[in-house]
Amino acid sequence: MGQVETFEFQAEAQQLLQLMIHSIYSNKDVFLRELVSNASDALDKLRLESLVDKDLDADTSDLHIELTVDREQRTLTVRDNGIGMTRDQVVELIGTIARSGTAEFVSRWQQAKQDGTAELIGKFGVGFYSSFMVADRVVLVTRRAGQTEGTRWESAGADTYEVSTVADAPPGTAVTLHLKPADEDNHLFDYADPAVLRRIVKRYSDFISWPIRMLAPEAEEPETLNSMKALWSRPAAEIKPEEYTEFYRHVSHDWTDPLETIHLRAEGTLTFDALLFLPARAPYDLFTRGTRRGVQLYIRRVFIMDDCEALLPEYLRFVKGVVDAADLSLNVSREILQQDRQIQTIRKRLVRKVLGTLKDMLAKDPERYAGFWREFGQAVKEGLVNDPDNQAAILDVVQLTSTHDPARPTTLREYVERMKPDQTEIFYLVGEQRSTLENSPHLEAFAANGIEVLLLHDPVDAMWVDMVGDFDGKSFTSASRGEADLKSERDAEPATETFTELLGWMGTRLTEKVKEVRLSSRLTTSAACLVSDAFDAPPALERLYRAMGQDVPKTKRILELNPQHQLVEKLRAAHAERGDDDALAETAEFLYAMALLAEGGELDDPAGFARRLADRLSRTL
DSSP states (O other), X not given: OOOOEEEEOOHHHHHHHHHIIIIIOSOTTHHHHHHHHHHHHHHHHHHHHHHHOTTOOOOOTTOOXXXXXXXXXXXXXXXXXXXXXXXXXXXXXXXXXXXXXXXXXXHHHHHHHHHTOOOOGGGGSOGGGGGGGTEEEEEEEEEOTTOSOEEEEEEXXXXXXXXXXXXXXXXXXXXXXXXXXXXXXXXXXXTTOHHHHHHHHHXXXXXXXXXXXXXXXXXXXXXXXXXXXXXXXXXGGGOOHXXXXXXXXXXXXXXXXXXXXXXXXXXXXXXXXXXXXXXXXOOTTTTOTTOOOOEEEEETTEEEEEEEGGGSOXXXXXXXXXXXXXXXXXXXXXXXXXXXXXXXXXXXXXXXXXXXXXXXXXXXXXXXXXXXXHHHHHHHHTHHHHOGGGHHHHHHHOEEEESSOTTSOEEHHXXXXXXXXXXXXXXXXXXXXXXXXXXXXXXXXXXXXXXXXXXXXXTXXXXXXXXXXXXXXXXXXXXXXXXOOOOOSSSOOOOXXXXXXXXXXXXXXXXXXXXXXXXXXXXXXXSEEEEBOTTSOOHHHHHHHHHTTOOOOOOOEEEEEOTTSHHHHHHHHHHHHHOSOHHHHHHHHHHHHHHHHHTTXXXXXXXXXXXXXXXXXXXXX
């Protein structure tokens, strides 16, 4: 064995290790599922690499996973003859947990623990460290296929780990656990007992496509513990719910149960099997740019890749599972898959099936669907922008906040069914915060007339609602755009001529900020509001484009005044009496600022506004 180097765990890794050892899993049996899953991935990768690289020096004649028990020494070894790792990979992937989001995971797990939802974990790629729940010391020996030297990694799960070079390491990876004493009161079973291992493998890993063999002390021949039947190739009627659950946990590295299972078999001109799952909770990195997405791709039971992005669009990136195609070439790359017609056909079928499943769930189990939409609705709505072919199907499953019932979201179909007999438009309001929208001056006349308005407060809403155009023949119309032809039951409004001079003067004074000042028919209690011309981009969309780094020119908007508001009427009378007075000009500026703030906008000079407002208030005392 070569020179031993000692390294310190990163601070985040130390914290994560302690969580893993003491807090995360209440069911400690899952350590074996995690190690077997890692071994299965290593075998998949070697099989694929041997097909692509004919010169690879690797024996693939008997790929398998082996469990070896030494009851006297109380050790359990999980060994595979798969792809193995280089020294650099060991230090990077095992020694430092060099994966994005470690600190984020620790923070979210601690929050989840406070919320009583602490069973989260495998999905963050740290399953290897579950070994320390059952072991005082872990030794890993690995050799990368095609290399002559191996690497040994050892740690007691405290502050440090050791790495050294091994000259005679066998191909693949072996993880040896020096087991803690059994403590059944704390659900720490005797993992040196072959009967316990048989039970765990049968429960969690029966579907693994490689043989899992156990060499028990009393046995003469290795015993194969799993059936090796690919779950997706079996008839759905023969599969138990718990088998689906364990397979979901295997492919997703999530410890929770799936919300929905989709088992699809397509036969005919294009044959494939698909086993897809909708998670119950969104991962922390659902909206992180560059996050891994896609489902596993197999071809005739041969593993091809983990995250096949070509099979599902980005807005369905939360879907997990496996697709096994019968008619594709084994020698494929990600680039080839993007252009492959058969893959595109499979993709269309999968998208239709997922959206159809969501539509059925919405109809049959609205409470469960509401939970799904809270977690993933914002991602699904991205499809309204990026997937025009399925736009109608997505609109059927969209749920949106509405003024009809603030406590319960509505579908577009429900909105249309509630529309007034003479109503031809679906009204909406876009903003960044729901509370701001609910108190917007733009809603006043709609409320007075009993007209429902959709309140759209997700970032993507500003984009899709303009692009979609209509639903069921009813056009989407912004409550803050154009001239609203809404009349509430109130006293007759003063003649426009009475305000002509005030409107002209204010338009001149505010010319740098607004394109026009006019009287409003949409206001009942507020003094003023800002509206957009019919074809102008809404402010929320402008802000979204700027946040994406695009240089969007600022669009001037229209300032509407409520002629029945006391402030507006007094300003009109004061202007008729005193003309272009500095104090009146300041009041005009305040009216504009109030309208901007009321809709959640940002002032160009908030400090200056606060200073002028303080001065004005001090003069009134």
